[in-house]
Amino acid sequence: MAVQYTIRDNVAVITLDNPPVNGLGHSTRAGIVEGIERARDDAGVAAIVMIGAGKAFSGGADITEFNTPKATQEPTLATVIKAVEGSGKPVVAAIHAIAMGGGLELALGAHYRVAAPGAQIALPEVKLGLLPGAGGTQRLPRAVGLETALEMIVSGTPVKSEKLAHTALFDKMAEGDLLDAAVRFAARVASHNGPHPKVRDREIDHADADGFIRSAREHIARTAKHFPAPHKCIDAIERGVKEGFERGLAFERECFLALVQTPESRALRHAFFAERAAGKIADVPSNTPTRNIQRVGVIGAGTMGGGIAMNFLNAGLPVVLLETKQDALDRGLANIRRHYEAQANKGKLSHEQVDARMRLITPTLAYGDLAQADLIVEAVFEELDVKAQVFRQLDDIAKPGAILATNTSTLDVDAIAAFTKRQGDVIGMHFFSPAHVMKLLEVVRGAKTEKDVLATVMQLAKKIRKTAVVAGVCDGFIGNRMIEQYVRQALFMLEEGALPAQIDRAIEQFGFAMGPFRMSDLAGNDIGWAIRKRRYRDEPQMRYSGIADRLCEAGRFGQKTGAGWYDYRDGSRDATPSRAVDDMIVAYSKERGIERRSIGDDEIVERLVYALVNEGAKILDEGIASKASDIDMVYLTGYGFPLWRGGPMFHADAVGLPNVERAVRHYAGQANGDAWQPAARLTRLAASNGRFNA
Numbered sequence: 001m002a003v004q005y006t007i008r009d010n011v012a013v014i015t016l017d018n019p020p021v022n023g024l025g026h027s028t029r030a031g032i033v034e035g036i037e038r039a040r041d042d043a044g045v046a047a048i049v050m051i052g053a054g055k056a057f058s059g060g061a062d063i064t065e066f067n068t069p070k071a072t073q074e075p076t077l078a079t080v081i082k083a084v085e086g087s088g089k090p091v092v093a094a095i096h097a098i099a100m101g102g103g104l105e106l107a108l109g110a111h112y113r114v115a116a117p118g119a120q121i122a123l124p125e126v127k128l129g130l131l132p133g134a135g136g137t138q139r140l141p142r143a144v145g146l147e148t149a150l151e152m153i154v155s156g157t158p159v160k161s162e163k164l165a166h167t168a169l170f171d172k173m174a175e176g177d178l179l180d181a182a183v184r185f186a187a188r189v190a191s192h193n194g195p196h197p198k199v200r201d202r203e204i205d206h207a208d209a210d211g212f213i214r215s216a217r218e219h220i221a222r223t224a225k226h227f228p229a230p231h232k233c234i235d236a237i238e239r240g241v242k243e244g245f246e247r248g249l250a251f252e253r254e255c256f257l258a259l260v261q262t263p264e265s266r267a268l269r270h271a272f273f274a275e276r277a278a279g280k281i282a283d284v285p286s287n288t289p290t291r292n293i294q295r296v297g298v299i300g301a302g303t304m305g306g307g308i309a310m311n312f313l314n315a316g317l318p319v320v321l322l323e324t325k326q327d328a329l330d331r332g333l334a335n336i337r338r339h340y341e342a343q344a345n346k347g348k349l350s351h352e353q354v355d356a357r358m359r360l361i362t363p364t365l366a367y368g369d370l371a372q373a374d375l376i377v378e379a380v381f382e383e384l385d386v387k388a389q390v391f392r393q394l395d396d397i398a399k400p401g402a403i404l405a406t407n408t409s410t411l412d413v414d415a416i417a418a419f420t421k422r423q424g425d426v427i428g429m430h431f432f433s434p435a436h437v438m439k440l441l442e443v444v445r446g447a448k449t450e451k452d453v454l455a456t457v458m459q460l461a462k463k464i465r466k467t468a469v470v471a472g473v474c475d476g477f478i479g480n481r482m483i484e485q486y487v488r489q490a491l492f493m494l495e496e497g498a499l500p501a502q503i504d505r506a507i508e509q510f511g512f513a514m515g516p517f518r519m520s521d522l523a524g525n526d527i528g529w530a531i532r533k534r535r536y537r538d539e540p541q542m543r544y545s546g547i548a549d550r551l552c553e554a555g556r557f558g559q560k561t562g563a564g565w566y567d568y569r570d571g572s573r574d575a576t577p578s579r580a581v582d583d584m585i586v587a588y589s590k591e592r593g594i595e596r597r598s599i600g601d602d603e604i605v606e607r608l609v610y611a612l613v614n615e616g617a618k619i620l621d622e623g624i625a626s627k628a629s630d631i632d633m634v635y636l637t638g639y640g641f642p643l644w645r646g647g648p649m650f651h652a653d654a655v656g657l658p659n660v661e662r663a664v665r666h667y668a669g670q671a672n673g674d675a676w677q678p679a680a681r682l683t684r685l686a687a688s689n690g691r692f693n694a
């Protein structure tokens with residue numbers, strides 16, 4: 001039963017009981033209405049308490065009902081709220097832990113609210129590109145005031161219940177047992193003569209509502225350019241302020257229905273479900289046993305090792321950090337401390353927390369100190385010989401059952417596993433730089449990786465707050481393999497007629513956080529150079545423009561050398577287009593007999609994005625990614641792909657795969673067309689007008 005009905009003294013208790021967070025699915029909604037009617041018909045009942053069982057009052061809509069007929073089947077949430085609000089006997093919502101979205105809207109329909117401290121109160125619909133569609137934009141301002149409500153609705157951010165204790169949202173804060181307090185409160189208000197107060201009848205007091213709303217609009221115009229929902233939230237609130245509750249409510253409904261259809265909301269909902277789906281692996285069920293990870297080892301205290309270690313320290317896991325030389329170890333430790341102290345100076349950590357985290361590190365030069373680690377992550381130089389040395393030693397000293405992970409970005413994880421006699425315990429954990437900041441973790445499943453090893457790493461990823469996506473073994477896994485095709489196109493377009501600043505601007509306008517050339521200057525152009533040198537040797541059929549090599553031969557490695565695709569004057573990080581580089585590009589085209597032409601921004605965006613899409617389709621064909629939404633997650637969390645477009649594969653679905661395929665075939669017939677072999681899946685799905693994200 002999704003709802004229980006019991007009687008305490010002369011108070012009816014309606015308990016929402018739909019784990020995990022009492023989502024307001026159809027049976028829960030129907031159960032509440034039944035409870036209200038039953039209480040109405042029972043002469044022995046004087047008041048009603050609504051409370052949540054388990055971990056929440058209510059987390060809002062039941063996400064398993066999204067896009068199903070049940071979501072809109074009567075009683076809808078609006079009907080439930082009407083029944084609650086219209087009850088002749090007072091209804092008291094007893095709120096603990098979570099009252100979000102529809103859950104909060106339901107509570108706002110009650111006559112009174114009693115809350116436990118520490119409850120998270122929010123209307124997070126905006127994060128899915130929507131607005132609260134069951135009166136939230138109308139009732140919340142009447143309960144907590146215009147400013148607080150607008151901030152909550154437009155940001156979707158939770159606020160702790162005690163912070164709202166002084167507002168009309170809560171009639172009482174309950175320190176002890178919540179149900180006891182709510183029942184006592186209900187019995188007391190039942191003795192008052194009705195009618196009982198309704199939030200909808202309250203006035204919105206504000207000295208200058210127009211001025212406030214205007215400044216909120218200006219702020220949103222700057223910060224939420226690509227998202228229609230925050231604007232609609234403000235519109236709906238304003239309507240209620242100016243024209244009253246009923247008109248506001250009708251307008252809110254209109255806005256909700258319009259927003260559900262927007263591409264931005266579709267993309268945000270896709271991302272929401274894609275994140276959940278990424279954790280589900282077809283042949284590794286959620287009840288797969290996991291190994292216990294209490295102690296972690298990290299090998300290499302360089303750029304990545306230090307960041308990786310911090311992830312575990314932040315989650316309270318002790319880390320043994322190993323280096324080959326004392327000075328490298330000292331440097332690595334100093335970097336970690338410097339980072340934490342900077343956090344403390346910004347007020348994000350206390351000095352005690354800094355010390356506590358530093359105390360969790362055991363620095364060492366001796367492999368023997370890793371013998372007790374349950375998981376060891378390697379982040380040493382990207383050379384197979386060095387990895388071989390490390391994994392052979394790990395095989396000797398690691399305890400049985402320890403998970404051995406490599407952070408390699410390009411090497412063969414199966415080959416690395418083969419340096420050990422325990423290949424089932426080896427896995428890739430590909431962090432992104434800076435490793436303590438970036439959300440993405442590619443979890444690379446080797447041919448022999450045991451299922452419990454995979455399940456353990458996926459679970460651990462949650463603990464260290466990463467978005468983990470499973471990838472199979474291939475050069476570059478999902479993310480870097482795709483980006484290579486994107487970068488190849490960017491370079492081809494340079495020799496065909498574009499310049500770095502134009503390409504960066506076009507793709508940044510499409511919504512990427514940073515274009516390929518600014519990105520490469522930041523990461524270091526020498527990294528790509530090293531990869532290309534390997535390609536020239538191992539995959540000579542994969543042609544590259546020689547322009548990037550020429551840049552590197554000139555020593556222009558990017559920001560770190562003060563010069564790359566752009567100039568960085570006097571240590572500045574601001575990219576200034578470089579005359580010298582532009583001349584070099586034009587000269588290169590001439591040398592090669594390429595007649596430069598003007599390339600439009602549309603072509604730039606298509607070639608860059610469809611290069612990702614086509615390679616993504618190949619990755620699906622080969623089973624390197626098991627679903628298109630995993631690829632989207634990689635690009636949204638690791639590569640700055642615009643969130644409102646939902647990721648490359650979702651974007652391609654939105655454009656229409658027949659259109660994408662036609663463009664790919666077109667480019668295949670142009671200069672540098674050999675880079676465009678259409679993926680079998682793209683051709684097949686285009687022919688059937690299908691989608692990558694079915």
Ligand code: NAI
Nearest residue numbers: 300301302303304305323324328379380381382408409433
């Ligand atoms: P780095 O050069 O900054 O750090 C490597 C560290 O490993 C150095 O401190 C070195 O002293 C230490 N080291 C070398 N051999 C060792 C050994 N046998 N035992 C113990 N320590 C040893 O390199 P970075 O950038 O941190 O890369 C490390 C790994 O992470 C590489 O496999 C790289 O491909 C991968 N990676 C790098 C990313 C990046 O953006 N830098 C992103 C994702 C993965």
